[in-house]
Amino acid sequence: MSTKIKPLVLHAHTTGPNPIKIAMALEYLHIPYTVKLWEFGDDPEKGVKGSAFLKINENGRVPAVEDPNTNVISWESGAIMNYLRRNYDERNLLGPQGKTEQDIVDFEKWEYFLLTSLGPMTGQTNWYRHYNPEKNDDALNRYSAQTYRCYDIMEGQLKRSGGSSILSNDHITAVDLHFEPWVRQHQYAGLSLDKYPHIEKWLSGMKSKKEVQAAYEKIKDAEAS
Numbered sequence: 001m002s003t004k005i006k007p008l009v010l011h012a013h014t015t016g017p018n019p020i021k022i023a024m025a026l027e028y029l030h031i032p033y034t035v036k037l038w039e040f041g042d043d044p045e046k047g048v049k050g051s052a053f054l055k056i057n058e059n060g061r062v063p064a065v066e067d068p069n070t071n072v073i074s075w076e077s078g079a080i081m082n083y084l085r086r087n088y089d090e091r092n093l094l095g096p097q098g099k100t101e102q103d104i105v106d107f108e109k110w111e112y113f114l115l116t117s118l119g120p121m122t123g124q125t126n127w128y129r130h131y132n133p134e135k136n137d138d139a140l141n142r143y144s145a146q147t148y149r150c151y152d153i154m155e156g157q158l159k160r161s162g163g164s165s166i167l168s169n170d171h172i173t174a175v176d177l178h179f180e181p182w183v184r185q186h187q188y189a190g191l192s193l194d195k196y197p198h199i200e201k202w203l204s205g206m207k208s209k210k211e212v213q214a215a216y217e218k219i220k221d222a223e224a225s
């Protein structure tokens with residue numbers, strides 16, 4: 001199937017967690033793609049807040065995907081993931097694992113939980129740990145505690161699902177891909193998984209998947225070229 005598809009362009013950043021999820025989905029679905037890396041900042045030609053990139057995503061953030069097969073441009077990792085599933089996942093490899101309304105809601109609730117809670121709380125923890133111009137312990141403690149609260153919820157779900165994947169044992173879906181890069185960054189955020197054995201096990205399983213490894217490699221290769 002992949003031979004007939006023109007390569008999609010994944011707009012990404014070397015370290016940002018959100019583009020990696022999309023690279024993973026492209027790998028799982030065997031969709032050909034190239035990676036275009038952007039810097040943070042407003043350099044007109046190279047920056048995510050510069051005029052060249054703002055023509056692709058007026059929100060000035062990666063990921064964004066351009067699909068020459070459909071001429072669709074998508075941004076926001078949740079919207080991109082759903083676009084890829086609708087258009088390239090005929091066998092429903094990455095989607096909800098059943099057809100009932102409960103199956104669909106279960107998929108979406110964990111996807112939205114990452115997009116609105118675990119991801120942003122980790123992002124804010126990173127910000128107050130590494131980038132805020134002034135030290136602000138109140139904010140750092142608040143966001144660290146909120147991220148740990150999300151880990152509590154994720155740990156409970158992994159206990160229920162069997163632990164290898166978030167929705168059901170052994171079957172990786174787009175939900176796992178959304179979570180992986182954010183949870184992988186726990187040390188950078190100054191957080192520990194010591195109290196989260198199920199998350200630790202899930203993460204190490206995710207890291208061992210060839211599609212996940214290929215996604216990280218592809219971003220690294222784009223950096224080197």
Ligand SMILES: N[C@@H](CCC(=O)N[C@@H](CS)C(=O)NCC(=O)O)C(=O)O
Nearest residue numbers: 016017018040061062063076077078
């Ligand atoms: N909600 C967006 C978040 C995108 C986002 O925050 N991307 C980061 C990289 S992971 C970014 O582009 N940051 C650059 C900036 O904020 O200037 C999504 O899920 O795609």
